[in-house]
Amino acid sequence: MDLKWFRVPKDIVFGEGTLAYLSTLEGKKAILVTGGSSMKKHGFLDEAKKQLEKAGMEVTIFDGVEPNPSVETVEKGAKAMLDFEPDWVVSIGGGSALDAAKIMWAFYEHPELKFEDIIEPGSLLRLRNKAKFVAIPSTSGTASEITAFSVITDTKKHIKYPIVSYEITPDVAILDPKLPSKMPPHITANTGMDVLAHAIEAYVSTSATSFTNPLAMEAITLVFDKLPIAYSNGNDIEARKDMHNASTLAGMAFTNASLGLVHSLAHKIGGEFGITHGLTNAILMPYIVQYNRKATDKVDEIEKKLGIEDLPTAIKELNTKLNIPLTLKDVKEVEISEEKFLEVLERMSKNAFEDPCTLTNPRNSSPEDVAMIYKSAFYGEDL
Numbered sequence: 001m002d003l004k005w006f007r008v009p010k011d012i013v014f015g016e017g018t019l020a021y022l023s024t025l026e027g028k029k030a031i032l033v034t035g036g037s038s039m040k041k042h043g044f045l046d047e048a049k050k051q052l053e054k055a056g057m058e059v060t061i062f063d064g065v066e067p068n069p070s071v072e073t074v075e076k077g078a079k080a081m082l083d084f085e086p087d088w089v090v091s092i093g094g095g096s097a098l099d100a101a102k103i104m105w106a107f108y109e110h111p112e113l114k115f116e117d118i119i120e121p122g123s124l125l126r127l128r129n130k131a132k133f134v135a136i137p138s139t140s141g142t143a144s145e146i147t148a149f150s151v152i153t154d155t156k157k158h159i160k161y162p163i164v165s166y167e168i169t170p171d172v173a174i175l176d177p178k179l180p181s182k183m184p185p186h187i188t189a190n191t192g193m194d195v196l197a198h199a200i201e202a203y204v205s206t207s208a209t210s211f212t213n214p215l216a217m218e219a220i221t222l223v224f225d226k227l228p229i230a231y232s233n234g235n236d237i238e239a240r241k242d243m244h245n246a247s248t249l250a251g252m253a254f255t256n257a258s259l260g261l262v263h264s265l266a267h268k269i270g271g272e273f274g275i276t277h278g279l280t281n282a283i284l285m286p287y288i289v290q291y292n293r294k295a296t297d298k299v300d301e302i303e304k305k306l307g308i309e310d311l312p313t314a315i316k317e318l319n320t321k322l323n324i325p326l327t328l329k330d331v332k333e334v335e336i337s338e339e340k341f342l343e344v345l346e347r348m349s350k351n352a353f354e355d356p357c358t359l360t361n362p363r364n365s366s367p368e369d370v371a372m373i374y375k376s377a378f379y380g381e382d383l
Contacts (some may be wrong), residue, residue, distance in 0.1 A: 004207075004209060004256075005166070005256060006209070006211045006212070006256050007148070007166050007169055007255070007256065008146055008169065008252050008255070008256075009135075009145075009146060009169060009170045009171055009172055009173045010171055010172070011171070011172045011173070012146070012172075012173045012175065012248065013172065013173070013174045013175065014174075014175035014176075014244070014245065014248075015175070015176070015177075015241075016176065016177060016178060016237070016241075017176065017178070018174050018175065018176045019044065019047055019048060019051060019136065019174060019176050019178075019179075020051055021051075021172075021174055022048055022051035022052050022054075022055065022090065022134070022174070023051040023052070023054035023055050024055065025052070025055050025057070025088060025134070025172075026055070027055070027057055027086075027087030027088050028056075028057060028058065028087055029057055029058045029059070029060075029084060029085060029086040029087050029088070030052045030055075030057045030058075030059050030060075030086050030087065030088040030089075030090050031059070031060050031061070031062060031080065031081055031084055031086040031088070031089055031090065032045065032048055032049060032052070032059060032060070032061045032062070032090050032091075032092060033062045033063075033065065033077060033089065033090070033091040033092075033093075033097055033100065033101035033104065034061070034062075034063045034065065034091070034092050034093045034097050035063070035064070035065045035066070035067075035093040035094055035096055035097040036063075036064070036065075036066075036093075038093070038138065038182065039092055039093050039138060039179075040063070042179075042182045044092060044138070044178075044179055045061070045063075045092060048090065048092050048136065049061070052088075052090065057087075057088070060080070060084050060086075062076075062077050062080045062081075062104075065077070065093070065096055065097045065100045065101075066096065067094075067096050067276070068096065068151075068153045068160065068270065068271075068274065068277075069096045069097075069099055069100035069152055069153065070152070070153050070154075070155050071115045071152060071153070071154055071155070072155070073100055074100055074103045074104050074107065074115070074152060075107065075115075077100060077101065077104035078103075078104045078105075078106075078107035078108050078111065080104075081104060081105070081107075081108035081131075082108055082111060085130070086130075086131050087130075087131050087132070088131055088132055088133075088134060089101055089104070089105045089108070089131050089132070089133045089134070090133075090134040090136070091133070091134070091135050091136065092136040092138065092179075093136075093137075093138050094137070094138055094139045094141075094142070094191075095137070095139060095141060095142025095143075095144045095151075095191075095277075098135050098137060098142065098144035098145060098150075099142070099144050099149075099150040099151050099152065100150075100152070101133070101135075102133065102144070102150040102163075102168040102170075103118070103150050103152055103163060103168070105127065105131065105133055105168070106118065106124055106125075106127060106167070106168060108130060108131065109125075109127050109128075109129050109130050109131070110125050113125070115152070115154070118163055118165070119161050119163065121164035121165070121356050122164065122165055122166075123165070124163070124165035124167045124168065125167070126167060127167045127168070128171075132171040132172075133168075133170045133171050133172075134170060134171065134172040134173075134174065135170040135172070135173050135174070136173075136174045136176070136179070137173075137175070137179070137180070137244075137247070138179040138180060138182070138183070139180055139183060139187060139191040139247075140180045140183075140188075140191055140192060140195060140230075140240070140243040140244045140246065140247040141190070141191025141192065141194040141195055141247055141278055142191070142194060142247070142251075142277075143195070143198060143247050143248055143250055143251020143252075143254070143255075144251075145170055145173040145174075145175070145248065145251070146169070146170070146173050146248050146251035146252055146255060147169065147251045147254065147255035148164060148165055148166045148167075148168055148169045148255045149162055149163065149164055149168075149254075149255060150162070150163040150168055151163070151267065151277070153270075153271060154271075157271075158271045158272055159267075159268065159271045159351060160267040160268065160270050160271040161267075162263070162267060162355065162356055162357065164356055169255065173248065175244050175245065175248055177237055177240045177241040177244045178237075180240050180243070180244055181234060181235065181237060181240045182234075183234065184234075185231050185232075185234065186323070188227075188230050188231050188234060188243075189227075189231050189278075189282075189322035189323065189324055190276050190277075190278035190279045190282065190324070191247075191278050192223060192227040192230065192231070192243060192278070192322070193223075193227075193278050193279070193281055193282035193285070193318075193319070193322070193324065194247075194277060194278035194281050194282075195219060195223050195227075195243070195246050195247045195250050196219075196220065196223045196224075196227075196250075196281075196282075196285070196315070196318075197259075197262045197263065197266075197278075197281035197282070197285055198216075198219070198247075198250035198251060198253070198254045198259065199216045199217075199219035199220045199223065199246075199249075199250040199253060199254075200216070200220060200262075200285065200289065200302065200311075201254060201258075201259040201260040201262055201263065201357075201361075202215075202216040202250065202253035202254035202256075202257040202258070202259065203216035203217060203220065203253070203257075203298055203301075203302065204260065204292060204296050204298045204299065204362045205254075205257040205258055205259065205260060205360040205361075205362065206360045206361070206362055207256075207257045207258050207360045208253075208257045208298075209256070209257065211256065212252075212253040212254075212256050212257040213253075215249045215250070215252050215253040216249075216250060216253035216254075216257070217302070217305060218246070218249055219246045219247075219249040219250035219253065220302060220305070220306070221305065221306065222242050222243065222245070222246035222249070223243070223246055224306060224314070224318065225242075226239045226242040226243050226246070227243060227318070227322070228318070228321050228322070230242075230243045231321070231322055257360070258356075258357065258359070258360040259357040259360065260288070260292070260357055260358070260360060260361035260362065261288050261291070261292070261352075261357070261358060261361045261363075261365060261370070261373065262281055262284050262285050262288045263281070263355070263357040264352045264353070264355035264357040264358045264361070264370075265280075265284050265288070265352045265370065265373065265374060265377075266280040266281050266284060267352070267355055267357070268348050268349075268351045268352040268355065269328070269348060269352075269374070271351075272344050272348055273334050273335075273336050273340075274334050275328075275331060275333065275334050275336070276333060279324060279331070279333065280328075282315075282319050282322075282324045283319070283324065283325065283326065283327065283328055283331070283377055284373070284377050285312075285315050286311075286312035286313075286315045286316050286319075286326075287312070287373055287376045287377045287382070287383055288373060289311050289312045289315065290312050290382060290383040291363060291365075291369070291373055291383050292361065292362050292363045293311075294363060295362045295363035295364075296362040296363070298362070299311055312382075326380055327377065327378060327379060327380040328341070328374075328377050328378040329341075329378050329379065329380075336378075338378075341374075341378055345371055345374060345375070346367075346371065348374065349367045349368075349370040349371035349374060350367045350370075352367075352370050352374075353365060353366065353367045353370045
């Protein structure tokens with residue numbers, strides 16, 4: 001039986017001021033999970049707490065989720081939930097906060113589990129025995145608010161693990177464009193290119209369907225049209241709204257069609273060097289599109305829709321507009337020396353090839369091919 005799924009949250013609430021939807025939830029206790037200080041600084045954390053209290057709930061806050069959230073942080077958050085016993089887990093912030101909260105929630109529901117128990121895709125036990133989950137993204141990028149994915153870093157092994165289970169798809173996604181309007185330009189750029197990677201990979205995925213293709217294509221179109229505007233003028237609320245919606249549309253596509261080598265390679269180099277995920281995707285994407293187009297006609301379809309001649313070139317041009325480097329060796333946020341890169345290349349390539357996202361890449365690959373792509377993206381050599 002050829003059984004396929006299309007699953008998204010039961011409720012997707014979008015538009016300005018939709019943070020107030022929290023006041024309509026029914027329950028006794030809610031825990032707010034967030035990252036650093038930005039949600040607090042801009043008043044969104046206090047507003048979320050106020051709306052939950054309006055719903056008659058007792059509220060506690062777990063903050064300090066780091067970028068590239070670790071297994072240790074997830075375990076601490078699960079312990080906080082076990083002590084507090086919430087009916088609702090509400091995560092507000094960037095993709096890291098949302099991803100971490102999903103797995104905290106899983107361990108709250110099943111405290112007997114260890115991290116190794118949930119690495120295999122689809123291995124997570126049934127959730128919603130104790131609490132439901134609300135996701136409120138502050139960035140227009142990861143689409144964690146809509147997906148069955150979470151990415152957690154094992155800091156001891158230097159590996160990012162994508163945890164995949166429909167159980168961690170949120171019950172409610174709240175898309176309020178006021179939150180991403182506070183993002184600085186470089187985060188707007190990096191997260192926006194993450195949206196593009198999600199959409200392109202979902203569109204060319206071997207698991208793409210008639211349900212996912214239109215969502216992915218609409219997201220691709222919105223990113224090319226609106227990301228340069230949101231980057232250059234963060235106060236353009238219409239561009240922010242379109243990018244926030246594009247992120248969710250791409251998420252609806254890839255959570256059901258899965259991804260490909262862009263994310264496989266990004267997960268593993270991110271684990272090795274700590275480079276920002278969206279930035280890595282942006283740099284890797286043109287080279288992997290070049291690699292994949294030999295096995296799929298869908299790259300041609302994207303070019304026809306956008307009215308462009310060459311998608312890899314268009315992605316590079318978009319990166320340049322966003323002040324994103326075109327090679328891994330030119331990344332400034334972390335040091336990726338040639339010596340260290342070549343030292344870890346074989347291990348990193350093997351781990352990337354074994355990443356779950358590789359399974360739905362349109363072109364069959366190998367650890368050797370992955371190493372070739374990494375080197376092309378490091379030195380800036382077309383494939």
